[in-house]
Amino acid sequence: MRSMKVNLDKKSLSSYEIRIGYKIIDRVALIIAKNHKAGHYVMITDNSVGSIYAKQMMDSLKDVGLNINLIEFPAGESSKNINTVLDIVGKLLELGADRSTMLIALGGGVVGDMVGFIASIYMRGIPYIQIPTTLIGQVDSSIGGKTAIDLPYGKNLLGTFYQPRAVFADLIFLETLPEKEFNNGMAEIIKYGIIDDEKMFSLLEDNMDAVKSRDSALLLKLVENCCRIKKSIVEIDEKEQGLRRLLNFGHTLGHAIEAASKYTISHGEGVALGMIAAARISEKKKYLDTAQFKRIEEIILKAGLPGKIPCDFSADDIISRLAMDKKKKDDIIHFVLLKKIGMPFVNGGIDDKLISDVIEEMK
Template sequence: MSSQVKRIKVNLNKKLSSSYEISIGHDIIGKIGTIIAENRIADRYVVVTDSNVSVLYGELFLKELRKAGGEKAKAEIIEFPAGEASKNITTALTIVGRLLNLGVDRKSALLALGGGVVGDMTGFIASVFMRSIPYIQVPTSLLAQVDSSIGGKTAVDLPEGKNLLGTFYQPRGVFVDLKFLNTLPASEFNNGMAEIIKYGIIDDPDFFCLLEEGVEAIKKRDEAFLERIVTTSCRTKKKIVEIDEKDQGLRHILNFGHTIGHAVESGSEYKIPHGSAISAGMIAAARISERLYDFPSSDRARIERLIEAVGLPGYIPEFIRTEGVLARLKWDKKKSGTMINFVLLKKIGMPFVTAQVTESTLREVIEELRK
């Protein structure tokens, strides 16, 4: 089934050159090639993807791209091993070497076909290769579709930490094909769901209600419902990025649940999935908001119920030490040279940023979430 393509415009700083569209639909892989060819972004395309996505969609995508571009269309594919461990400067340099061997120049564009790892790395390479060439995002994981493909943050990881080498560089377009989600493993699906729930909590009480009512549809991965919640999530992310492209203010609210969540994730030495860590982080932030800022306990309970209902664990496993989580938060503080900012809530849909959370409150809430 191929569907209508919905288009959302991302307007950045009123500069048309860095504005672009997010196109969303079901089974639009054929249309992606046509839209790209119509827009004549480049003479030549190189698809960058990872080993998992390549097996599933690499050849098909390349075929559609060549078909849309006509006889003379040049399109190649480069793949690298799937996983966060590949998101580093060594992989980036290997890809750059391949681009040079292929004779890629400034009239070429990169297509990032994959999850957030592919998107972040391809965007990073595009931003610096020959002083920048265009790139397009074709996100295939739920997290990439609702979050990482939108907003132009690119990066690779360094041994000292995640995303430490990167740029702000906007793609020329984002193509969200919901059909990709059919092959996404459950744990990866949950990673994206955690971000979708976050949008409801920080931005839109009605959307939060919709998610509450749609738990069964989410669990069944109902196509129409997924399209609805992915589209709303993309709109929310684009709205926030339009106001604060360079992450100097409002964009911080996207970190809701992530400050403690990342500390939990690294405290587990990345043994627990990102979505589970962020879920625990969101519940911790809701509980801190309730204790310190009169966030209604009924809203806190709704957040916990929704997270649990979609199948995300909202607790911190016993093997993760409280001291480890606190040490990680202190390390973040030292690294940034400022206070740690927490995104807390006055109500669902009303977040605010504060550094006023004491270590004892953090310790109590982390202990409460243990299982």
């Protein structure tokens, strides 16, 4: 099992370990019992993850003597809302959860974001642990303490920064992950390569088939690399005042495309399209050379992610949704652009005409 520490404010309890390995569930239970003692635990998961893993996880946590209950809610982004939060909070109250209770989020980004959010507000804050089961969860959403739920106005509009006490990423979970969900995670891994690690980008170029067949040694290397990149950025900029914005590479347009499709385009697909668009804008503005743009486009396609925006999407609709993005500042939407692979920067604003041209080109 590999381990790394996210070093945050030394005065608070917010530093924590990320542990990564293959088939580590039993050891995870022992570590929780030893290092994360609580009077009462509640594991929260969605019904899809629950149907595969809840029994095994609950058994291993009970075997080490934990007093633990389980709450499940319906899987999917459509559950990431205030009604589900209130429903779960009601169940926590019925189970007698109080400030001595530790929540355990078992699932993908939806479970993690929502459990983190509940933990941050339930009785003014209780601790929680992340056990991510999707590739997105393992390389991205479980680390860094961003919690959120969606509102009818848009995604992730209600949330907090609230760090977990620990993150445990077991690669065994990835074996049951549907292809589409795996590809969503691939988009984030490619993003880390583009913004921070040209070596990892090349490794992906050379080994995409093995990665796609879920070779556990390669995945271990990739997940560990991505966690290291994300943790180093979060350590410097926990609350997204500057450097952490680089993690939004491809996400600004990606979220707008996702929303314009009424979420028929998944997060990873949106990010893939957003990354190609951001790279193309960088190329058109002469920051990035054409050969590097082509490498970015090619790797995204090789990963099984889309390179074309559906024709029935209007550029105006996508651009109007950019204005809702909460990452805008002083009315300027900050795009992350590239000078080269491994060298991103935040651009002060791109005019709508250029964005619109690139969207039209990508249809």
